[in-house]
Amino acid sequence: EPEVTQTPSHQVTQMGQEVILRCVPISNHLYFYWYRQILGQKVEFLVSFYNNEISEKSEIFDDQFSVERPDGSNFTLKIRSTKLEDSAMYFCASREDRANQPQHFGDGTRLSIL
Amino acid sequence: LAKTTQPISMDSYEGQEVNITCSHNNIATNDYITWYQQFPSQGPRFIIQGYKTKVTNEVASLFIPADRKSSTLSLPRVSLSDTAVYYCLVGDGVTGGGNKLTFGTGTQLKVEL
DSSP, X not given: OOOOEEEOSEEEEOTTOOEEEEEEOOTTOOEEEEEEEOTTSOEEEEEEEETTEEEEEOTTOOTTEEEEOOSSSOEEEEESSOOGGGOEEEXXXXXXXXXXXXXXXXXXXXXXXX | OOOOBOOSEEEEETTOOEEEEEEOTTOOTTEEEEEEEEOXXXXXXXXXXXXXXXXXOSSOEEEEOTTOSEEEEXXXXXXXXXXXXXXXEEEEOSSOXXXXXXXXXXXXXXXXX
16 A cells, blocks of 8 residues: 655754755655644644645744655655754645545654754 | 544453544534544554445444534454554545644543453
8 A cells, every 4th residue: 555655764953953854745646744743742734735835834834944845756844943842743644636535644754853 | 624522532442342432513514524543653544534424444434423513433343453542533625725634632542451
């Protein structure tokens, strides 16, 4: 069964450094998403992406965050200058471009900011 | 987005059937009901989705009454590996655009021997 893959599984970064989280969505999917989950808290929506542009973003997704689909297979989340509070699990999801299709999630990248 | 309410936790034993009920009183006409499962340090995994009546797949059944103000996820004969958090989500699956998912705290199911 096709799946969303994310790399790395764990990223440790110094505060203030830039970090790029990578995702390979399921190949025929056209909607892409990033969510995050701080330890012990809810899964929170960050951003959705379709047709090479952001469809929707949350208040969390400020100017320090950006997303890109650099080629036909990867979808990336960049945090420009990381803060301690960016420490969380980051999940990528994708879904088909058909009505009523569920989002499928990767197993996440654990981001630890020191 | 329709707000959902589900129990914070449930306990069961191996081999039992588990039913988790979710209330969504202000569900809209276009909304679908979707359930996800999440294990620690893993991403949410899609289980089942439905609009009305009953939906069944290889892992679960979803029962939705006629008024659609609630839904019940049924897990037959659970095992220890079904210990996880289960999320009920309600949203518009028809229109395009973002379709962001709004997760609640879910139901922590604990299965024991």
